[in-house]
Amino acid sequence: SQKIEQNSEALNIQEGKTATLTCNYTNYSPAYLQWYRQDPGRGPVFLLLIRENEKEKRKERLKVTFDTTLKQSLFHITASQPADSATYLCAHSNTGNQFYFGTGTSLTVIP
């Protein structure tokens, strides 16, 4: 079955820097990948989606890339702020069926 892996359990960066989070998948190339944000004690919230035929997608300070050769998606937060501190989850759906989520990367932005 598909496995979604997110590197490092925790990432600490200084305010104003760019945070880069990694998502790797092991088997087939998903039609699209999604990124979610989860705050402590709350449900994940959808942020961005990128299709396999898209190299890059942006939304305000967020940028997602998708490299089917490397089987990897990168999630960037530019000009990071303490309010960006949260856990970020990578996920994909095998086309209208089940969703598979990574274990998430915890991001802390230090003022």
Added chain:
Amino acid sequence: DADVTQTPRNRITKTGKRIMLECSQTKGHDRMYWYRQDPGLGLRLIYYSFDVKDINKGEISDGYSVSRQAQAKFSLSLESAIPNQTALYFCATSDFPGGQETQYFGPGTRLLVL
């Protein structure tokens, strides 16, 4: 979160008890899901339903059952609770804008089985 509600938000129960977690949504979505989240294991799918007459097992359905009472309601039952079912449980709904599925999560139910 207000579009997907879960009750109760917190629950403590004892081993062997039967309990039910409830989920309601006002988003009008046909698809609903139940997940559990454990530290280091991430979100794992328990059951999902594509409409009122469709129920499917997910990755970890053993020890759980579900009921889809209406389009807006999807309940998860633990028939005989055991301590390793202690976890954070999330209900989610999804739609397909432009053919791409996005999930909307409830606030979660924190369950402790003693």
